[in-house]
Each structure stands twice: as C-alpha cells, then as structure tokens.
Amino acid sequence: SQTIHQWPATLVQPVGSPLSLECTVEGTSNPNLYWYRQAAGRGLQLLFYSVGIGQISSEVPQNLSASRPQDRQFILSSKKLLLSDSGFYLCAWSVTPGTEAFFGQGTRLTVV
Amino acid sequence: GENVEQHPSTLSVQEGDSAVIKCTYSDSASNYFPWYKQELGKRPQLIIDIRSNVGEKKDQRIAVTLNKTAKHFSLHITETQPEDSAVYFCAASNGEYGNKLVFGAGTILRVKS
Numbered sequence: 001s002q003t004i005h006q007w008p009a010t011l012v013q014p015v016g017s018p019l020s021l022e023c024t025v026e027g028t029s030n031p032n033l034y035w036y037r038q039a040a041g042r043g044l045q046l047l048f049y050s051v052g053i054g055q056i057s058s059e060v061p062q063n064l065s066a067s068r069p070q071d072r073q074f075i076l077s078s079k080k081l082l083l084s085d086s087g088f089y090l091c092a093w094s095v096t097p098g099t100e101a102f103f104g105q106g107t108r109l110t111v112v
Numbered sequence: 113g114e115n116v117e118q119h120p121s122t123l124s125v126q127e128g129d130s131a132v133i134k135c136t137y138s139d140s141a142s143n144y145f146p147w148y149k150q151e152l153g154k155r156p157q158l159i160i161d162i163r164s165n166v167g168e169k170k171d172q173r174i175a176v177t178l179n180k181t182a183k184h185f186s187l188h189i190t191e192t193q194p195e196d197s198a199v200y201f202c203a204a205s206n207g208e209y210g211n212k213l214v215f216g217a218g219t220i221l222r223v224k225s
Contacts, residue, residue: 034213043118043217044156044201057212090155094213100146101203101213103155 002027006091006104013111019064019078021107023091026072031093033074034101035066038088050074086111114139116204118216125192127225135202135216136184142204145178145185146213150199159200160187192223 048066091104115138146161178185202216
C-alpha cells in the first residue's frame with residue numbers, strides 16, 4: 001500500500017535561518033506531489049506542485065522553494081526564514097489527475 | 113487560474129440537525145471536486161468526492177451535489193453528531209494541469225450536544 005512520510009512533525013527555527021522539509025512517498029511511481037501551507041485558522045494554500053522529477057510549479061511568489069530530486073521525494077526549502085513563514089506545512093500526493101490527494105502528517109513550523 | 117470560495121467560514125448546529133457547506137469555483141474546466149475533513153492538529157482526509165459527470169453522490173449521512181452550470185457544489189451532512197465537529201475543505205481540480213488541487217478557505221463546523 002502507499003504511504004507518505006513527512007518530517008519533522010514540529011520545528012522551531014529563528015528568523016533568518018534556513019529550512020528544509022522532506023516528504024517521501026512509498027508504494028507508487030510518478031506521483032503528483034504538492035506542498036500546502038495552512039496558517040493558523042486559515043485554509044490550505046497551495047505553494048508548489050510537481051508532476052515529475054525536476055518539474056516544479058510555483059503558485060505563490062515567496063522566499064520558499066521546492067525541489068524534486070527523485071521520483072518520490074519532494075523537498076521544501078528556504079534560505080532565510082521570515083516570521084510570516086510560520087504555519088502548518090502539508091505534503092500531499094495523488095496518483096493521477098482528478099483523483100484523491102493523500103496528505104502527510106504535516107510539519108508545524110514556528111519561526112521565532 | 114482556479115479560485116474556490118467556501119461559505120460559511122463557521123457553522124454551529126445542534127446535534128441531529130443537518131449542516132450544509134457551499135463552494136463555488138471559477139474554472140469551468142474543473143472536473144473533480146473532493147471534500148476533506150480535518151480534525152484539530154491532524155491531516156486533512158477525504159470524506160467524499162464527485163466528478164463532473166455526476167450531479168449528486170451519497171455516502172451514508174454525507175452527500176455532495178454539483179451544479180456545473182452555476183459552478184457550485186455543496187456538502188450536506190444529515191443527523192450531525194459531535195464527532196462531525198472539524199474543519200471541512202472543498203477543493204476543485206482540473207486534470208489537464210496535473211491535478212492542481214485548489215482548496216477553499218475551510219468551514220469550522222461545531223456540533224453542539
């Protein structure tokens with residue numbers, strides 16, 4: 001069966017520090033991969049999505065970036081975190097267009 | 113690109129009553145409309161979905177309706193229970209663009225017992 005792993009579960013980082021969140025999917029090939037951010041009490045904002053290795057689409061201009069070095073690995077990064085980067089970050093995957101998206105457990109990032 | 117609007121932002125109902133959450137979308141090419149439930153501190157999980165070739169779908173106490181002409185879809189929960197309390201998100205997707213799932217802002221549902 002397919003599973004999605006996202007880590008770490010919680011992270012406290014100082015302003016200006018770098019960020020790297022990793023997400024991996026097991027049990028499937030060539031998944032569509034997504035990074036969402038959820039600010040406290042708010043909806044799910046799509047940050048990046050990828051339909052294949054090295055193919056990244058950015059939805060919102062910001063100081064975050066994403067990379068997909070392997071088929072089932074999706075990484076969210078920042079060179080210098082801002083206070084406004086705090087939130088709940090969710091990785092998700094889907095098999096094909098128009099099918100259910102499965103979410104990772106999420107990473108609660110607090111920038112201090 | 114696609115824009116999904118969701119109403120209301122919060123909804124309180126008495127246990128046993130029905131709850132209705134409505135969403136509108138902007139991209140007429142969208143063809144997949146899932147609903148997710150997110151309990152506090154947990155990941156969103158799919159509860160029901162509907163495709164553009166269907167007008168209504170039911171699963172026990174949950175139903176979703178779709179009006180493609182008006183570009184809106186709704187979630188109906190009947191006989192609500194305290195465990196239905198959560199945040200509910202609607203979403204829309206157009207498969208031609210790699211299944212970019214765009215979510216509504218969410219509805220906080222509180223079921224009072």
